[in-house]
Amino acid sequence: MKKILIALLTALPFVTSAQSSQDEKGVSEIFSEELKHGQSFEMLTDLCTKIGPRLSGSPGAAAAVEWSRHLMEKYGFDSVWTQAIMVPHWVRGQKEIGHIISSKKMGTVNLSICSLGGSVGTGPSGVSASLVEVRSFEELKRLGTKTVQGKIVFFNRPMDPTLTNTFAAYGGAVNQRGSGAVEAAKLGAVAVIVRSMGLNQEDYPHTGALHYEENVPMIPAVAISTQQAELLSRLLKDEKELNIYLETHCEILADAPSYNVVGQLNGGEYKDEIIDVGGHLDSWDLAQGAHDDGAGCVQAIEVLRLYKELGIKPKRTLRAVMFMNEENGLRGGLKYAELAKSNNEKHIAAIEADRGGFTPKGFTMSASQQQKDKIKGWKPILESYGLTDFEQGGGGADIGPMEKLGTALIGYLPDAHRYFDYHHTPVDTIDKVSKRELEMGAAAMTALVFLLDRNGLK
């Protein structure tokens, strides 16, 4: 027994080091191949320019489903299929109209606004009312029905630029967009205007989802550009009665059919263990969705394509998942987890990329300590590619529902200083994507899948 133990202990470092050297070699080949002959940028260019906006239920979304299905078939993945879902179907209708009816200082001013996703419209007669500015729900509640009744509430708390993590800055402001309409309606407001979720002074608004609550009136909600949010705030300092006209034509239609799209490479030795890598295929209707989240989709497809191109036979089963409806419903993510459960599938890890196609910094994790430690153990292999941050929590919205299945959830973590310059806006276009940064991200994700596939998570 002792002899065996000694033999094992002697052999172990050798095995580990040989294995680790193969891991290193594989990761190096993945980065080289992607940086030399990567196809992620070409894919993303196609998705952005040939299809463009693809909000759930739209013709663009349907085209993106077909596009990704054909693409994964063309690359010769072992199987490619769709998962049928019903998605919320919201349409913006004709362009929004908004103006200051009259300001003592400025006269009539056209407003750079857009409806928030999921909002009801004002219809052709519009809404006219005076404006009440608040920075928080607490401030709103203090004002109470007496002040808010019949008004348009203007939520103007900026994202905090001093937070170096831009997602934290977003998290600190986005409840105004998500719940502003509900909170204002509870006090009798007739509409809301929300400062766009962006850090810069910009002349375009950022859309994004809101939600309504049962038994609270559904009032129209629009985003306004950060520049004009500043303007309104300045004007309100001098003119207590600033009257605004809003006219929006958006509509909530009946749920529409749509699909997740899944491509698979069959595993060998441990084929029952599935590793998912995905992004969301839908985008906002105003955006090409280059960073949000075309980047994540093409990077996920690229992971499997690189496996094929490099002739790596996966031990485990690998799936590239194009989730539908992350932006305004999460129906795709919910369906994917539901099917995984009902099919008794064993998903050991799921990676989501939904923070833009920027330079890789690391991965976030929502997993057991033992799983996290195993992944952090690969840091020496990954850090020379800039992957140094493995400390943040979280996975991704679409893979979130898989937590219940015991799946380790992992988020691709790129540098995100530029993300909220483009997020949910018409400037989220392919020219904002650096080919090399996108490729570095695709290679980083492939490298992690490669290490997960070779070493498992036990």
Add this chain to the structure above:
Amino acid sequence: MKKILIALLTALPFVTSAQSSQDEKGVSEIFSEELKHGQSFEMLTDLCTKIGPRLSGSPGAAAAVEWSRHLMEKYGFDSVWTQAIMVPHWVRGQKEIGHIISSKKMGTVNLSICSLGGSVGTGPSGVSASLVEVRSFEELKRLGTKTVQGKIVFFNRPMDPTLTNTFAAYGGAVNQRGSGAVEAAKLGAVAVIVRSMGLNQEDYPHTGALHYEENVPMIPAVAISTQQAELLSRLLKDEKELNIYLETHCEILADAPSYNVVGQLNGGEYKDEIIDVGGHLDSWDLAQGAHDDGAGCVQAIEVLRLYKELGIKPKRTLRAVMFMNEENGLRGGLKYAELAKSNNEKHIAAIEADRGGFTPKGFTMSASQQQKDKIKGWKPILESYGLTDFEQGGGGADIGPMEKLGTALIGYLPDAHRYFDYHHTPVDTIDKVSKRELEMGAAAMTALVFLLDRNGLK
């Protein structure tokens, strides 16, 4: 004695920790102030749009000298002065003409070229000759005079995209631009065409400096876009005799007067110890020089401005240095070190920012081990701002001559995946700069100066 030692040992951690907590607080305030009220982006917008290109000896360079002098005076630095130098004066003249005289496949093709900085021109009669493609000086030498005599040599070794450090990829290709003309002329070539130093397929050429050698004929040299470098190479596979016409009107004029510009905040306790922070004010004539190196200049000015804005009294003397003529002569850097020496100044550390205004990653260092260790000791304070890389060597071209004075040389190290998309080209413009990334860099540099100033380098 023992008692004193124990007292010291007991006191030490307290002192260190109080000091370190003040360091942390100061760094945090610096980042907050810059991200909230930074002026670096506004400065850079002015420099790029109101002045633009500023090659040494040009009216733009003279305007940039005045602009930076006035700016630092306006900010109320304790003193602002210029250092007179004579700089190389090269002018491009009218736009270059280049075409394939006739290709069997393509007929006449206009070439996307530009003269390399410092090149002689062909003059109005141009140069016509057939093309010889090589990938290295070794290959050129193997071909020898017999093949090269009377030809245009086409240097077409790409930057290696598989190197994750883009500066290493640049370093592996740039000798073609710097020395290609000399090596080809030694074998009787009449001109050279050099593949642009860029990683992407682009339709614009990248300029940059070449040098000539005594007793070797000075032959005209141009850069060609990466796209057309690929085209020429493809055509040469089928057509051995590809004749090219080049016409360039650049000229080397007599040296011209110019200046470094220096702004200073006087130190207190250790006022004789100087800390420099700088960038180079000159740019190539085709570029706004937003990333190269307007970014470094405004970040250096911002360091001192933040000191004043936050009311921090420096212990040591701080200087923002706008070096002139980094691109094609380094006269500014040489003069600065020469004056530092002749004035018996003690420069303890010099920081140069010349790798673009991108997200901070860390600092490079060329210093004694003890100095490096001291700086690395601040990593716990800096790493939460993304400053994690303190392992690479090097400082910067302009501060290089100060090495002889025993100055610790430090380079600001940002993420540089996009740098060579813009470097030395007409697309190095202000719209390629993220306000927030620039500010993160300015704050990172200020934070390092703050730590150096408070703690010294002993």
